[in-house]
Every structure is written in C-alpha cells, then in structure tokens.
Amino acid sequence: MPPLGLAMVAALTPPEVEVSLTDENVTVIDFQKEIDLVGITVLTNTATRAYKIADTFRAKGVKVILGGSHPSALPKEASQHADSIVIGEAEGIWAKVIEDFKANKLKKIYSQSAQPSLLNLPIPRRDLFAKGAYYFRNTISTTRGCPFACSFCSVTSFFGHSYRCRPVEEVLKELDTMNHKKLICFVDDNIVGKPKFAKELFRALVPYKLKWISQASVTIAGDDELLELAVASGCKVLLIGFETLSPANLSALGKKINMIDKYEKVIKKIHSYGIAIHGFFILGLDEDDKDVFKRTVSFAQEMRLESAQFAWPVPYPGTALGESLDKAGRIVTKDWSQYETNVVFEPKLMSQEILQLGHKWAWLEFYSLLSIWRRLGIIRGYSAQLWMLNLYYRFFWRRKFETNKDRKKHE
Ligand code: B12
Ligand code: SF4
Known part of the structure; x- marks a missing residue:
C-alpha cells in the first residue's frame, strides 16, 4: 500500500511549494536531489531507518521534519534527529510549519491543541505515488480513531479516545477521483465504529458498484442491517481483531467488545453474508x-x-501495554529496528x-x-x-x- 499519510501532507502543502514523494519500500532515496525541506513519516519499526535518513539530510544542511505515530509518542527522542516534530495529525498545523520554515523560524515541536476537523479535507496527492509499484493503490480514509481503547494499540494514544467521521459527501467526492474498477481499501481502524455513519456511508456507496475491504470490530455481526448494507455496497473482506482465545488475556488487553464464546457465532454470521474474514491474533x-x-x-x-x-505482543511506546511492560522491566530492547522482527519483551x-x-x-x-x-x-x-x-x-x-x-x- 502507498503512504496515504504523506499524500495527505503533500495535499496540505501550500500550492506554490513543489512537492515530491519517495517511498523507500519501492524506490531509492536520492540524497543528492536539490531540496529545501524533508518531511518523514515514522512508525516505531521504521524509526531507526527514518532517523538515519534524517541525519543524512541534516548533515547536508537540509531541514527535516518528522511526523506520524512514533515521533508523536516519543517527541524528545525524535527531536534529536529533526529540526521539528509534528505531534498528531498534520491538518491545521502543516501550513504553519511551512510558513515558519520560509521565515526561518521553525519551532522544535508543533502540537495540535485540539483534534482537527475532518471537514473540507483536501484530496490526498495520489498522483505523487510511484506508478505500478503497489498492489493496493486505492486506499482512502473515512474516519479517524476508534471508540475503543485496546491496551496494545497505538490508535488510542495517537488519536485520543475519540472517533471522528468525514462527511459522506466529501468521501464520495474523493472516491470520484479514484478507479472504481480496482479494489478499494478503506484504511479506517474500524469502519463500523459508529454504525449510524457506517450505514449512511454504505448506502451512499451502493450505486458505485465497488469491491471494498476494511477493518471492523466484531460488533458488526450484531447488526443485520449493517451487514446487509456492507454487502450491498461491495464489502468483500473484513479484517477483524479476535486477538486471543483466552478470556483473561482479553480482559488484560481491555478489548471489551470481544466475547470469545461468541466468536464462532460472529464468524458464521459474517460468512453467511458472503463476506470473507481476515483474522488478527496475538x-x-x-x-x-x-x-x-x-x-x-x-x-x-x-x-x-x-x-x-x-x-x-509488541510494546509500542505510548500504549498502555508498552508502558506496563516497561514498568515491569520486561522490555529487552529499545532498538526499534528489532520491533516486529524479534520478540522484544519477556x-x-x-x-x-x-x-x-x-x-x-x-x-x-x-x-x-x-x-x-x-x-x-x-x-x-x-x-x-x-x-x-x-x-x-x-x-x-x-x-x-x-x-x-x-x-x-x-x-
Ligand atoms: C493502512 C495502515 C497500514 C498499511 C499501509 C501503510 C502505509 N504505507 O501507509 C499496511 C497494511 C501496509 C500497514 C503496515 C504496517 N503497519 Co500499519 N497502519 C495502517 C493504518 C490502519 C492507517 C494508516 C493510514 O493510512 N491512515 C490515514 C492517513 C491519512 O493518516 P496517517 O498515516 O496517520 O497520517 C497522518 C498523521 O499521522 C500525520 N503524519 C504522518 N506522517 C507524517 C509526516 C510528517 C512530516 C507530518 C508533518 C505529519 C505526518 O499527518 C497525516 C495526516 O493527518 C494505521 C492506523 C492509524 N490510524 O494510524 C496503522 C498503523 C500505522 N500501523 C501500524 C503497524 C504496527 C504496522 C506494521 C508494523 C504491521 C506489521 N506487523 O507488519 C506494518 C509496518 C509498515 C511499514 N511501513 O513498515 C501501527 C503503528 C504503531 C507504531 N507505533 O508504530 C498503526 C498505528 C496501527 C496500530 N493499531 O497501532 N499499515
Ligand atoms: S478495536 Fe482495534 S483499532 Fe480500536 S483500539 Fe482496539 S485494536 Fe485499536
């Protein structure tokens, strides 16, 4: 999948600024390119590499801004490798960062005072994605955050305990710029977090004759109307976090919406609507x-x-799981390059x-x-x-x- 977050940052950039986008998963970074400012998105498992890239650009005198999940959780650490850190979402902040950069007055940290509105979001600059490089190019976001707060998940620490939805007509406007024949991936953390919104969205999607996939919580199985509308609007696969088959584990994870004794019923119900399930387990x-x-x-x-x-389990910084394992002295390394590739806790x-x-x-x-x-x-x-x-x-x-x-x- 292409980096939708960076395409959004590009779209939020004032139009007079020339922007290019490099995804190191699919292309090589040109460190010789003449540029004034570099913005890098940083997840925990990419932090080590991101810091190296940032250090290389800064050694050449190019200013670097870091944003995304990891710098938002650990701004002090990230600051050592950047001229500025953006904590949280870029909307409502990025234009100011560019203005300050132009005036040579960059602040060390930019932080949202309140969650930005999702009204009138610009269309992400998908034109900047490398051509032919992605299996799923058609990604789009309709909501931010999740109404639940599982201890291992970075979503709650990043977005706060809230769930915001875009106006459906704006989602449709964005969809109009995309290829409807290709599978659409809604990158929402939980597309059915607010059933009323999800129903309104799915109803509006029906005429588009899409095929789509997204993440959802088990709660969808308890609402037949929601399932019917999901199918009618082209839902083919739902990615669902079952996480564990142990009630004690589930309660420690704080995933209150899941009930293990109902898993079989939930799965059969969703399957009965012809929707495939991609399960997540820890x-x-x-x-x-x-x-x-x-x-x-x-x-x-x-x-x-x-x-x-x-x-x-991965103890991501800023999550309740990360903090409790850290407190108990059970995290064996904070070498972020090992997060995801190795077990980093006892x-x-x-x-x-x-x-x-x-x-x-x-x-x-x-x-x-x-x-x-x-x-x-x-x-x-x-x-x-x-x-x-x-x-x-x-x-x-x-x-x-x-x-x-x-x-x-x-x-
Ligand atoms: C879609 C998605 C994926 C996709 C696509 C990733 C991609 N190329 O973008 C796939 C499936 C490939 C994926 C893979 C992984 N993902 Co993922 N993914 C997501 C998800 C659900 C949505 C991201 C998204 O597109 N959002 C929409 C865009 C518009 O928002 P955004 O990216 O957050 O960007 C905004 C801000 O963050 C900020 N911002 C971001 N970057 C920058 C940069 C600058 C300079 C500035 C100023 C601002 C800024 O501004 C943007 C606009 O507001 C998030 C959950 C989430 N809600 O964040 C998890 C999430 C980012 N993923 C996560 C993880 C762990 C992974 C994997 C490690 C999973 C795995 N085990 O393999 C891999 C690692 C991928 C990698 N690059 O190495 C974690 C990260 C936790 C952490 N602390 O690092 C998250 C938060 C999920 C979670 N529940 O915890 N992922
Ligand atoms: S339901 Fe999913 S997205 Fe929401 S907090 Fe739990 S793991 Fe994160």
Missing part, C-alpha cells in the same frame, strides 16, 4: 503457554477463516525463543497447502483472489524462514 500474551500456537491455528482453521495474521509462560518459533510455526501451518485447501476449497469466482492472497502469504513466510526446520523444531 500469540504469547501473559496467559498463553506453549499450547497457544496449536490452539489458535486450529481455531482459525476450523472457522475456515479465509486468511489470518499471527503477531506477538513473555510470562514461555521463553522468547519458543514464542518466536511458535509464531513462525503458526504462519507455516496456517498457510500450508492442506490448510489453504481445507479453508478455501476449490477455486471459483472471487475465491481466486483469496487463493492468491493465501499463496502469497505462503510464499512470503516460507521464503522468510527459508526452510521448514523451525516448524519441525516446534513440533
């Missing part, structure tokens, strides 16, 4: 012993989830090595050919795309682990 939480891997994968297989992701009921191995096994097992076959069956119609996605995950994880030896070791 392995290695405090109540998990080494049986968690098989238990979780078997559940996802029995439920015939069309796809799934297995993660271990699990309670297993070693870091077992968690790392069990996690790999879960991916390899869930995406084994037999498992894909049992979950998806024969290829027909839309399931061809789900097969492709599953085969992609299979290829990706097998290549990542090179051999199946970790799977054997785990077993």
Whole structure:
C-alpha cells in the first residue's frame, strides 16, 4: 500500500511549494536531489531507518521534519534527529510549519491543541505515488480513531479516545477521483465504529458498484442491517481483531467488545453474508503457554477463516501495554529496528525463543497447502483472489524462514 499519510501532507502543502514523494519500500532515496525541506513519516519499526535518513539530510544542511505515530509518542527522542516534530495529525498545523520554515523560524515541536476537523479535507496527492509499484493503490480514509481503547494499540494514544467521521459527501467526492474498477481499501481502524455513519456511508456507496475491504470490530455481526448494507455496497473482506482465545488475556488487553464464546457465532454470521474474514491474533500474551500456537491455528482453521495474521505482543511506546511492560522491566530492547522482527519483551509462560518459533510455526501451518485447501476449497469466482492472497502469504513466510526446520523444531 502507498503512504496515504504523506499524500495527505503533500495535499496540505501550500500550492506554490513543489512537492515530491519517495517511498523507500519501492524506490531509492536520492540524497543528492536539490531540496529545501524533508518531511518523514515514522512508525516505531521504521524509526531507526527514518532517523538515519534524517541525519543524512541534516548533515547536508537540509531541514527535516518528522511526523506520524512514533515521533508523536516519543517527541524528545525524535527531536534529536529533526529540526521539528509534528505531534498528531498534520491538518491545521502543516501550513504553519511551512510558513515558519520560509521565515526561518521553525519551532522544535508543533502540537495540535485540539483534534482537527475532518471537514473540507483536501484530496490526498495520489498522483505523487510511484506508478505500478503497489498492489493496493486505492486506499482512502473515512474516519479517524476508534471508540475503543485496546491496551496494545497505538490508535488510542495517537488519536485520543475519540472517533471522528468525514462527511459522506466529501468521501464520495474523493472516491470520484479514484478507479472504481480496482479494489478499494478503506484504511479506517474500524469502519463500523459508529454504525449510524457506517450505514449512511454504505448506502451512499451502493450505486458505485465497488469491491471494498476494511477493518471492523466484531460488533458488526450484531447488526443485520449493517451487514446487509456492507454487502450491498461491495464489502468483500473484513479484517477483524479476535486477538486471543483466552478470556483473561482479553480482559488484560481491555478489548471489551470481544466475547470469545461468541466468536464462532460472529464468524458464521459474517460468512453467511458472503463476506470473507481476515483474522488478527496475538500469540504469547501473559496467559498463553506453549499450547497457544496449536490452539489458535486450529481455531482459525476450523472457522475456515479465509486468511489470518499471527503477531506477538509488541510494546509500542505510548500504549498502555508498552508502558506496563516497561514498568515491569520486561522490555529487552529499545532498538526499534528489532520491533516486529524479534520478540522484544519477556513473555510470562514461555521463553522468547519458543514464542518466536511458535509464531513462525503458526504462519507455516496456517498457510500450508492442506490448510489453504481445507479453508478455501476449490477455486471459483472471487475465491481466486483469496487463493492468491493465501499463496502469497505462503510464499512470503516460507521464503522468510527459508526452510521448514523451525516448524519441525516446534513440533
Ligand atoms: C493502512 C495502515 C497500514 C498499511 C499501509 C501503510 C502505509 N504505507 O501507509 C499496511 C497494511 C501496509 C500497514 C503496515 C504496517 N503497519 Co500499519 N497502519 C495502517 C493504518 C490502519 C492507517 C494508516 C493510514 O493510512 N491512515 C490515514 C492517513 C491519512 O493518516 P496517517 O498515516 O496517520 O497520517 C497522518 C498523521 O499521522 C500525520 N503524519 C504522518 N506522517 C507524517 C509526516 C510528517 C512530516 C507530518 C508533518 C505529519 C505526518 O499527518 C497525516 C495526516 O493527518 C494505521 C492506523 C492509524 N490510524 O494510524 C496503522 C498503523 C500505522 N500501523 C501500524 C503497524 C504496527 C504496522 C506494521 C508494523 C504491521 C506489521 N506487523 O507488519 C506494518 C509496518 C509498515 C511499514 N511501513 O513498515 C501501527 C503503528 C504503531 C507504531 N507505533 O508504530 C498503526 C498505528 C496501527 C496500530 N493499531 O497501532 N499499515
Ligand atoms: S478495536 Fe482495534 S483499532 Fe480500536 S483500539 Fe482496539 S485494536 Fe485499536
């Protein structure tokens, strides 16, 4: 997916300023290019690289501004690598940053005093995305934040405990600039966070004849009208955080909307509307012993989830989980480059090595050919795309682990 946040920052830039966008996932950064100002989006797992890029530009005398989740959580740390930090969303701040830059009066930190309005947002500069470089190019955001507050999630710490929706007619105006024939991905954290808004949006989408995917909470299964409208407007896949099969874990995560004994019902209901489910699971939480891997994968297989992701807990700075693990002295490194690639905390009921191995096994097992076959069956119609996605995950994880030896070791 392309960096929609940066395309929005570009759109918020005054029109007289010439802007270019480089995504290092798909292109090489030209450090020799003549530029006056660099803005970089920073997630925790990209912070080490982002700081290096920032240091390189600053050594050449180019001013650098950092924004996004990580600098917003750790502005002091990020400040060491930047001329300015933008905490929170860019709307309502960025034009002032540019003005101050032009006047050579950049402040060290720019912070939102209140959450910016989502009225009259400009259309993100998708024209700046590298051509042909992305599988999902059609990303669009309709809401910001999430009404819930799970302890491991950066969304609450970044957006506060709130949920803001864009006017539906403005979303439609933006959609009018996009390719309706290609799959649309609503990058909202929870597209059904406010059912009234979601229904209004889905109703308005029906004539567009789209195919779309998004993230949603399990709550969607309790509202038939919402499900009907989702299908009628072209919903094909919902990405849903089930997180864990342990009630004690769930309560520690503060995910009050999930009820484990209802998971089967929720999944069957959503499936009955012809919507595929991509499940998210976290392995290695405090109540998990080494049986968690098989238990979780078997559940996802029995439920015939069309796809799934297995993660271990990541103590992102600014989150309640990050803070409590830090306080307990259980975070083993703050080398951000290891976040996502390694287990960076001490699990309670297993070693870091077992968690790392069990996690790999879960991916390899869930995406084994037999498992894909049992979950998806024969290829027909839309399931061809789900097969492709599953085969992609299979290829990706097998290549990542090179051999199946970790799977054997785990077993
Ligand atoms: C879509 C999405 C993805 C997509 C696309 C990412 C991309 N290329 O942009 C995919 C699926 C690929 C993805 C992958 C990952 N993601 Co992601 N993703 C999101 C999601 C749901 C929406 C992001 C989005 O597009 N929002 C809409 C745009 C308009 O907003 P925005 O990006 O936040 O940008 C605004 C501000 O942040 C700010 N801003 C951002 N950058 C900058 C830069 C400057 C200079 C300025 C001034 C302002 C500024 O201004 C923008 C306009 O207001 C967010 C959740 C969220 N709501 O933030 C998680 C989120 C960003 N992802 C997260 C994570 C953890 C990941 C992964 C590590 C997951 C994984 N295990 O693989 C990977 C890492 C990707 C990578 N680059 O290495 C975490 C980050 C936590 C953290 N502290 O770092 C988030 C917050 C989710 C969460 N629940 O915690 N992700
Ligand atoms: S429901 Fe999802 S987006 Fe909302 S706080 Fe929990 S994990 Fe984050």
